[in-house]
Amino acid sequence: MDLATQPRVLMAAERQSRASPMLIGGGLIIVVLVTVAVLAPWLAPYDPRDPLSGAPLERPSAAHLLGTNDSGQDIASQLIWGSRTSLLIAVEAATAVVIVGGLIGMVTGLVGGWVDSVMMRLVDVVLALPGLPTILLLAALLGPGQHTVVAVLGLFGWPMLARIVRSQTLTLRQRGFVVSARGFGGAPLYLVRRHLVPALGPALVTGFVSVAGVAILVEAGLAFLGLADPTVVSWGAVLNRALSYPGLYYSQLWTWWVLPAGLAITFAVMGFTFVGVSLEPSFNPRAEASR
Amino acid sequence: MTSLLDVQDLRVSYGDVAALRGVSLSLGRGECLAVAGESGSGKSTLAMSLAGLVRPPQASGRILLHGEDILRVTSERLQALRWSTVAVALQSAAFNPVATVGAQIAEPLRVRAGLSGRQAKKRAGELAVDVLLEPALLDRHPHQLSGGERRRALLAMALSLEPELVVLDEPTAGLDPATGRALMDHVRQLAQERGFALLLMSHDLVDVARLAERILLLYAGEIMEAGAADLVAGEPAHPYTWALVNAQPVMSSTKDLRPIRGLPPDPRAVPSGCPYHPRCTQAEDICRDQRPRLLQSRNRQVLCHFGGLKTLLSASDVEKSFSRRGHRVRALRGVSLVVREGESVGIIGPSGSGKSTLARILTGHLAPDTGEVVLEGSTVSASWRRQPRMTRRRIQLIMQDPWDALSPRLGVADLVSEPWVIEGNSSDDERRTQLAELLQSVGLPSEGGFLQARTDQLSGGQLQRVALARALAADPKLLVADEPTSMLDASEQARMLVVLRDRQVEMGLGLVLISHDIAVVRKVTDRIIVLEAGLVVEEGPANLVSTSPRSPTAQRLVAEAPTLSTGLVASS
Numbered sequence: 001m002d003l004a005t006q007p008r009v010l011m012a013a014e015r016q017s018r019a020s021p022m023l024i025g026g027g028l029i030i031v032v033l034v035t036v037a038v039l040a041p042w043l044a045p046y047d048p049r050d051p052l053s054g055a056p057l058e059r060p061s062a063a064h065l066l067g068t069n070d071s072g073q074d075i076a077s078q079l080i081w082g083s084r085t086s087l088l089i090a091v092e093a094a095t096a097v098v099i100v101g102g103l104i105g106m107v108t109g110l111v112g113g114w115v116d117s118v119m120m121r122l123v124d125v126v127l128a129l130p131g132l133p134t135i136l137l138l139a140a141l142l143g144p145g146q147h148t149v150v151a152v153l154g155l156f157g158w159p160m161l162a163r164i165v166r167s168q169t170l171t172l173r174q175r176g177f178v179v180s181a182r183g184f185g186g187a188p189l190y191l192v193r194r195h196l197v198p199a200l201g202p203a204l205v206t207g208f209v210s211v212a213g214v215a216i217l218v219e220a221g222l223a224f225l226g227l228a229d230p231t232v233v234s235w236g237a238v239l240n241r242a243l244s245y246p247g248l249y250y251s252q253l254w255t256w257w258v259l260p261a262g263l264a265i266t267f268a269v270m271g272f273t274f275v276g277v278s279l280e281p282s283f284n285p286r287a288e289a290s291r
Numbered sequence: 292m293t294s295l296l297d298v299q300d301l302r303v304s305y306g307d308v309a310a311l312r313g314v315s316l317s318l319g320r321g322e323c324l325a326v327a328g329e330s331g332s333g334k335s336t337l338a339m340s341l342a343g344l345v346r347p348p349q350a351s352g353r354i355l356l357h358g359e360d361i362l363r364v365t366s367e368r369l370q371a372l373r374w375s376t377v378a379v380a381l382q383s384a385a386f387n388p389v390a391t392v393g394a395q396i397a398e399p400l401r402v403r404a405g406l407s408g409r410q411a412k413k414r415a416g417e418l419a420v421d422v423l424l425e426p427a428l429l430d431r432h433p434h435q436l437s438g439g440e441r442r443r444a445l446l447a448m449a450l451s452l453e454p455e456l457v458v459l460d461e462p463t464a465g466l467d468p469a470t471g472r473a474l475m476d477h478v479r480q481l482a483q484e485r486g487f488a489l490l491l492m493s494h495d496l497v498d499v500a501r502l503a504e505r506i507l508l509l510y511a512g513e514i515m516e517a518g519a520a521d522l523v524a525g526e527p528a529h530p531y532t533w534a535l536v537n538a539q540p541v542m543s544s545t546k547d548l549r550p551i552r553g554l555p556p557d558p559r560a561v562p563s564g565c566p567y568h569p570r571c572t573q574a575e576d577i578c579r580d581q582r583p584r585l586l587q588s589r590n591r592q593v594l595c596h597f598g599g600l601k602t603l604l605s606a607s608d609v610e611k612s613f614s615r616r617g618h619r620v621r622a623l624r625g626v627s628l629v630v631r632e633g634e635s636v637g638i639i640g641p642s643g644s645g646k647s648t649l650a651r652i653l654t655g656h657l658a659p660d661t662g663e664v665v666l667e668g669s670t671v672s673a674s675w676r677r678q679p680r681m682t683r684r685r686i687q688l689i690m691q692d693p694w695d696a697l698s699p700r701l702g703v704a705d706l707v708s709e710p711w712v713i714e715g716n717s718s719d720d721e722r723r724t725q726l727a728e729l730l731q732s733v734g735l736p737s738e739g740g741f742l743q744a745r746t747d748q749l750s751g752g753q754l755q756r757v758a759l760a761r762a763l764a765a766d767p768k769l770l771v772a773d774e775p776t777s778m779l780d781a782s783e784q785a786r787m788l789v790v791l792r793d794r795q796v797e798m799g800l801g802l803v804l805i806s807h808d809i810a811v812v813r814k815v816t817d818r819i820i821v822l823e824a825g826l827v828v829e830e831g832p833a834n835l836v837s838t839s840p841r842s843p844t845a846q847r848l849v850a851e852a853p854t855l856s857t858g859l860v861a862s863s
Contacts, residue, residue, distance in 0.1 A: 111675055175695060176690045176692060176693075176694075176695030176696030176697070177695070177696060177697055177698035177699075179656050179688075179690070179696075180688075180690070180696050180697075180709075180761070181709060181713070182656065182680075182683070183654060183655070183656065183683050183684070183687060183688055183765075184683075184684060184709055184710040184713045184714075184761075184765050185680040185681055185683060185684040185710075185713050185714065185765075186680075186713045187675070187677075187680065188675060190713060194709075195698060195700075198700050199700070
């Protein structure tokens, strides 16, 4: 009865997104990253794999903005093309996590009962596994390759999202419009499609962005450790190569070979994290799921 | 004991009009039986057959009076029986316009009983007193009497030879209710004193239920229901009896009148199978294809394939507890209830009495701890399997808070069409037409921007009507409405209740109305269940619970209900 008198207008006002500096900054980074990745063939002056772009270990110049590596490949071109790898893996892994984690979270929250108990125990088990060591182990076992990274991230990324989505679904399923749709004979997947996905949209987007950030970091890490496909151009691979060069720190070589790659990774992760963190309040269960 | 009158499988047809189609009844000495039915049901034909005015070949079957078949005796014998053994006062009986009424009453006394003229005249005067007719009126001619006076004169004539059976066709037609009632009470008393049997034909089921021991209800020349009067009129079993009682304005009911859907049957083309099936809300294919037989059901005889009104919903011993901060709260403690075809049941109780919990359990949105809810033979459960999901469609819940019940992300058209979308077997065009009809029926605009409007653009009243429309879109057999009119103005509330009543008439929709406002509930429901702290503390007909509540809970709710005080206050 109190619900009836409660002014609904307030809620609408609350929904207006607050464009924080964090969101703008993070968004800008992502936009730049996507632009670079899309325009890589036109932006990159050289083929990143071509060892004959220049002489080995050239200093930065007009021809080679960030110099060349020990086999004469253009580092700037490698970073530009590397953004593609990073983004692609980020998007694939995030998509996998959102679909798997979102679906499991929604269905278990909705259906409840033994399905819920079993799935939540599974979530506990996966979350209890020590993350990085297991990822490394799996990557080593499954062999190098981009799909390994996506699979590994998908495998470890879904439980966290499933848990968040489930807890919000538990609230949502008490809502009248979900109860009504159930009363009209709606099956679980109908409710997911028609009512839960729209209502959980912000949570799913935030989940997507957060996973994407983590995916970039993990991909770089694996490549850095040499567990990625060596033929693929990526930021991690650049670092791996640089750090395995014996004389790296004897000169200023690291300032154009290591630093730009590290900064690229840092900024990309930061961009996704900023967006993720600033989106979070807008789907805060207290503010959003009650509407 | 052999019965006085024994009618066996009486069939009468006039050409292609079948007036009686197999009527059997028996009547003992001194008994009072009422034959009720709308005009055209065959009452008058039955009376005429008993008077020997309808004979073979029009009539077949047997009419045994003391074991003697009236349909087959000679006309002389019939003459002898008439008036002295069986007296029939027909509705259309005509007096001789040129003789005084007194002379006409005295005539059989002279001719048949052999009284002298003076004795006959004296006796006629006594008879006039018996039937509450001013003796002075006997000297008048028929056209000088009012209709009611002629009726009473006819009755005096019927009683003149002290017959064993008196058949009265519409005895109180044309009389004001008070006179009619006094007359019938008097006749009933005479019957008891003098030991003659009474057979009353009337269109007024409720009126004759007061007088007769047994009632027999005719429809299209067939007996629909027969049994003890208070049982048949008080707790009708046949859908027709139920509908007839609901259409009758009576002081003992506070509910609005409900018409019977459809039209009475054309006697030239009586429907196949059960004659009532085109108007019956619970009819199935079998009702059209097969003639039902008059069978014993619920302590009376009922002509129905299903033994009378179906039970739509039955909940038995429903218990539910919640744990709140460590300790258990028993929300429902063994609640049972039954809702029949077309019936409205009100559930009232103070806040926190378990009303809404019960609503959610009845509609399968919450599983009870123990107990069972059965809808049309299938268990209602909260399961996700296909069968329970389809069962849930048949019992719709209208929730208290329409803002919560309607998704803020969908427009009106999508909201109301949702049940059809889920069902998934109608085309977009069909849905558009259905949608327009449905919205109109609940008094909402059916075109233009309204169809796309979202919940934050609508008023509370509009939202509740949208919620009602979409519940009806699922084509439910039963509606559980939890305070459905809480947001509405009185006029809007009345309109919504009328929509619900129409659905009950047309579809036999069962209704469970949950409210704390007994004033609203008693206008809509047949029975009221009073809930207090999860227990049923009172259950009874709506008028009884609302006028003379027994439980303290109901008494309090009645005391709190709005009342207009006029008249008494103004005059004092």
